[in-house]
Amino acid sequence: MYTPDPKVLENYADILINFALNDGNGIKKGDVVYLVSQLPGLPLAKATYRSIIKSGGQPIIQLQDDTFRLIQLQEGSDEQIGFFPDKYYHGLADNIDHYVRILAEEDPLFLANADPRKVILSSRSTKPFRDWLDAKEDVGRFTWTLCLYGTEGAAREANISIEEYWQQIRRACFLDDVNPLETWRQVYLQMNHVIESLNALPIEKLHVEALETDLWVSLGKNRKWLGGRGRNIPSFEIFTSPDWRNMEGTVFFDLPLYRYGNIIKDIRLEIRNGLIAKATAAQNEALLREMIAQKNADKIGEFSLTDRRFSKINRFMANTLFDENFGGDHGNTHLAVGKAYHDACTCNLKEMTDEKFAELGYNDSPEHTDIIATGNRTVTAHLADGSTRIIYRDGEFQF
Helix, strand or coil: CCCCCHHHHHHHHHHHHHHHCCCCCCCCCCCEEEEEEEHHHHHHHHHHHHHHHHCCCEEEEEEECHHHHHHHHHHCCHHHHCCCCHHHHHHHHHHCCEEEEEECCCCCCCCCCCCHHHHHHHHHCCHHHHHHHHHHHHCCCCEEEEEECCCHHHHHHCCCCHHHHHHHHHHHHCCCCCCHHHHHHHHHHHHHHHHHHHHHCCEEEEEEEECCEEEEEECCCCECCECCCCCECCCCEEEECCCHHHCEEEEEECCCEEECCEEEECEEEEEECCEEEEEECCECHHHHHHHHCCCCCCCEEEEEEECCCCCCCCCCCCCHHHHCCCCCCCCEEEEEEECCCHHHECCCHHHCCHHHHHHCCCCCCCCEEEEEECCCEEEEEEECCCCEEEEEECCEECC
16 A cells, blocks of 8 residues: 655645644644544544644544445435534534544545435535534634545546656645745745735626636625635635626536545536526436535535646546646636635624625535536636726636
8 A cells, every 4th residue: 555755744744734724824832623534544644643743732533434424325314314413513613723634535436326315415414513613714713624645546536546646746735845834835925916916806797718618707795815725735726705696607517526425527507597507417417416406505605716827736636625726738717516605705704694694695505516627718807897807818817
């Protein structure tokens, strides 16, 4: 079994704990860090645990074996699958300051034979926990990050060797640099220039044109662009949560979506009056429809663009965390069906309520799934004064 060099894992863990968390500032002494990893990611989990200890944090560790989830979905009743131990999760949400999730699926298709309805039911059951954490994040009391530990199974799905797979991880996360944290800080400074330029434009709507794609994205009131905060490692995307009510058009996604232990290929969405009116896929369309059938998952919660100059990822990785940061020849754009990001709002989040977010067109849903397109595209901004400006072309922001 392939295991990365200990120094690579040490650098990876250092980035997660001392950069990605706390909005690029790292944890403080005494902070409680909830560390969750699937079993194949144990080598990185150990390095991350050590980094938490070294940095003065208080780790809580959970290791997950995908076999148990498969047993539950295949043999459990709906009541068992949907069970939510609220006291346990409420106590956990109250106690933790940060959350680190290590994605490490030995088989990205381990739920391929499970009932799609039960898979969605299982995921939906933990929404209250996510809502409690979102509420803490809105008032500045919680941060999180996700990362990827490469496995033989993931490399096989990506049709590359495990060594090549880890080469992509090392390049994307700057793990071989002399000072990876400093490299991340410099990249984020460059990204912040783009973000500030976008936020300075009075954009009312965007027009996205690409192969089989003609999409209008309405930003809505009190919006801002985000990126470069460490919420994912890697993260090169620059994104916002649009007003779902005024989304319109068609979009084609060329990258396969690995979600819920399954693969969905060649997704096409038709959006009419803000709602996904039609969703098709060449493979696993039933799961796509179950996903969108959830409450408010037929609405868009995120619009994102990745600049090829920032991202070093140039191979399909069979994992959304990396694929949504794909650089390649043309960067990528992706939409998330479902939940919006509250921190894309320029209002004082401490004064916001669910009702106020809804009034501004921020979607709320148990689902949040990013779907990615890597074809060349042109994005034109329509500004408040009636003028237009191309903000993205040939894989690069035009700033």
